[in-house]
Amino acid sequence: MLDKATNNHSSSLIIHQIKLGMDNFIYILGNKKSGDGAVIDPGWNASSILANAGMLGLRITKLLLTHHHYDHTNAARALIQHLYKPDVQVCMFHEEIEFSRFECPHLVPLYPDEIISFGPYNFEVIHTPGHTPGGVCFFIEGNLFTGDTLFINDCGRTDLPGGSEVILQKSLKQLVERFPDETIIYPGHDYGPTKKATLGEQKKTNPCLKFD
Numbered sequence: 001m002l003d004k005a006t007n008n009h010s011s012s013l014i015i016h017q018i019k020l021g022m023d024n025f026i027y028i029l030g031n032k033k034s035g036d037g038a039v040i041d042p043g044w045n046a047s048s049i050l051a052n053a054g055m056l057g058l059r060i061t062k063l064l065l066t067h068h069h070y071d072h073t074n075a076a077r078a079l080i081q082h083l084y085k086p087d088v089q090v091c092m093f094h095e096e097i098e099f100s101r102f103e104c105p106h107l108v109p110l111y112p113d114e115i116i117s118f119g120p121y122n123f124e125v126i127h128t129p130g131h132t133p134g135g136v137c138f139f140i141e142g143n144l145f146t147g148d149t150l151f152i153n154d155c156g157r158t159d160l161p162g163g164s165e166v167i168l169q170k171s172l173k174q175l176v177e178r179f180p181d182e183t184i185i186y187p188g189h190d191y192g193p194t195k196k197a198t199l200g201e202q203k204k205t206n207p208c209l210k211f212d
């Protein structure tokens with residue numbers, strides 16, 4: 001699925017959603033004009049991800065990991081083999097690296113509310129623990145990539161190591177309070193009736209966002 005998000009830049013942000021593995025959504029983001037490309041949660045099939053990036057005319061330089069779980073990270077090493085090494089960054093929240101002892105070449109720790117520059121854009125790093133201690137969402141140009149924190153009409157499980165239902169609730173509340181209703185939610189798995197939705201729609205239909 002190919003979306004073009006509207007933004008303030010001369011050319012639009014490409015958001016390309018691929019479904020692989022355990023109903024995982026892998027996202028290729030990029031700027032057509034500059035050719036800058038990034039992958040959020042590179043799982044399962046490096047060849048397919050590279051082929052899609054090539055089709056879009058993008059050169060991948062950043063791998064952004066919402067959390068350490070295998071299904072969101074298992075193609076990172078294979079992808080790196082095919083990328084231009086000096087530029088490559090594999091980004092994961094520092095607390096997630098410390099908790100999981102995740103290892104990968106070109107690993108860069110992220111910190112709360114850090115801004116990652118990406119071509120003409122900026123990614124904001126939003127720490128959203130609960131599914132895992134160092135899980136994050138990435139916000140770019142009105143789009144929120146939620147990994148296993150928030151799905152369409154559901155949210156991430158909290159029974160795995162480091163998970164906490166109470167903490168996840170706080171993270172979800174933070175997202176609702178911080179972002180406007182028109183924010184587009186891009187989940188880490190295809191578990192819902194649609195592949196994306198606005199935050200406003202989710203506030204009406206997602207039981208995980210009912211805080212009363």
Ligand SMILES: [Fe+2]
Nearest residue numbers: 067069131148
């Ligand atoms: Fe997960």
